[in-house]
Amino acid sequence: MNRRIIGLSLVFMFGGSALLVTWVYLSSENHFHSFALPPPFTFEIPNDNAAITRGDHLTRTRGCRGCHGEDLTGQLMWEFAVAPNLPELARNQSAATLEAAIRHGIDHNGRAMYSMPSYNFVRLRDADIADIIAYLRSQPVMQVELPGTPLPWSIRWDIALGTDFAIAAIIELVPALKRDELTDGGIARGEYIAMTTCNECHGLSLHADTPWDDETAPSLIIVSAYDFENFKTLMRTGVALGGRELEMMSGVARSRFAYFTDQEIIDLYAFLKDMIARDNEKLSSGQP
Ligand code: HEC
Ligand code: HEC
Known part of the structure; x- marks a missing residue:
């Protein structure tokens, strides 16, 4: 091939890829800067x-x-x-x-x-x-x-293409809390715990409904297989039903959930059981 053509195509290739790199960078930065700040948090910070x-x-x-x-x-x-x-x-x-x-x-x-x-x-x-x-x-x-x-x-590329975020x-996809502590007591306290820690992995509504597809944590409907003692053992020691060591959950339980108070475990379990009962009711009445 003619040297000049090779030279020109090289200029085109590198010029093109420099443009592409610039586009990927700017589009991803544009995404990162497209979120408005919330109203300022004015709650007083205690120091007791x-x-x-x-x-x-x-x-x-x-x-x-x-x-x-x-x-x-x-x-x-x-x-x-x-x-x-x-x-x-x-x-x-x-x-x-x-x-x-x-x-x-x-x-x-x-x-x-x-x-x-x-x-x-x-x-x-x-x-x-x-x-x-x-x-x-x-x-x-x-x-x-x-x-x-x-x-x-690779991440910037996916963000530029709109397939990552x-x-x-x-x-804004995280569901609102549904229970009220005044009327629902421990179930509301348990919902608060689940919706501020278990939903990191088990889905935004705890039903394996994560917005990305590489997650392995099951819907927390799985807790229907657990009686309270088994559940407490999982939270305190990371040992799952049948004495199993789980790849991720066991370590997570030992490093985080072992710090739950007994009352927190009781409330969390009460909430999950109530959630499962409501799910089953909906299923049997044909509601979505
Ligand atoms: C950092 C991620 C993460 C968090 C947070 C998390 N889990 Fe898990 N959990 C997993 C994964 C992943 C599995 C699937 C098994 C595995 O790979 O460890 C799992 C499995 C489970 C199981 C099924 C155990 C079995 O018998 O197979 C239960 C029950 C469970 N989690 C309860 C909870 C509860 C309750 C919370 C909140 C207090 C919670 N998890 C928080 C990642 C997490
Ligand atoms: C799964 C990992 C993970 C967990 C859990 C996590 N963080 Fe972060 N946090 C990060 C990373 C990584 C960054 C840096 C920004 C990024 O890459 O998203 C960050 C950034 C931050 C920042 C902002 C720093 C800035 O530059 O302004 C604050 C504040 C923060 N985390 C507080 C917390 C608090 C408080 C908790 C617990 C309630 C927490 N994080 C839990 C991974 C985590």
Whole structure:
């Protein structure tokens, strides 16, 4: 082939791919910047011991430590996401900025996050968000070197094509809480727990209805196979029905759910049983 043609096609190829790279980058950034900030969080942040203890309990049972590290000073996740140093961030950012990240998936630069599972925390109550912030601010700030890892091009590509999205895009799909503590007591408390921790993996409504298709966690209808003692054993020790060790759930239970109080396990079980009973009623009456 003529040298000039080879040269021209090389210019075209590299020129074209530079354009493509630019397009992928700009489209994905455009997506990350397309989410409005929520109204500012104005709830007062307490600093009493009860609030700090509650905040600590929430960071354990809601899994913050699984990603941000045991002492919450941050770590690399899945080789591409950097969960930041939370005590440090909590000192440097306003409560409104922290709340926008925790419940709405928007970071302190106003950019939607890709990995932080805020859909799991959007139903956390104001008082609990305030207690988490109180706890983070009570912790010593340790300087930790964290890697700076760019979002992989494969993810940017899917976002540019519209087949993947920032977490902020699915927050509005999380169902509202349906039970009221005044009338439903423990069932409402259990719903609150399930809808702010189990729905990270078991689906937005706990029915394996995750908006992505690579999930393996079953619908929590599976709890119908569990009596209370079996359920408590799973939560406390990670050992599933029939003495099984589960690939993911067993470790998750040991690191998070072992911190549930006895009452929380009772409430969670009561809620799941009630949810299953309602599901069955709907099924037998032919409702969708
Ligand atoms: C599944 C892993 C995971 C869990 C669980 C998790 N985080 Fe994150 N978090 C991340 C990652 C990763 C980031 C960095 C942004 C990104 O890549 O999405 C982040 C970012 C944040 C930010 C925003 C930082 C900024 O730049 O403004 C805050 C605040 C935060 N997390 C708090 C929490 C709290 C509080 C909890 C528990 C209630 C929690 N996270 C649970 C992974 C997680
Ligand atoms: C971080 C993800 C994650 C969270 C959070 C999570 N689970 Fe799971 N769970 C799984 C996965 C994945 C499985 C399927 C088995 C496996 O691969 O470990 C599972 C399986 C189960 C099972 C079936 C056990 C069996 O007999 O096979 C039950 C019951 C269960 N989870 C209950 C819960 C409850 C209740 C919560 C909330 C308190 C919860 N899970 C939170 C990931 C999770």
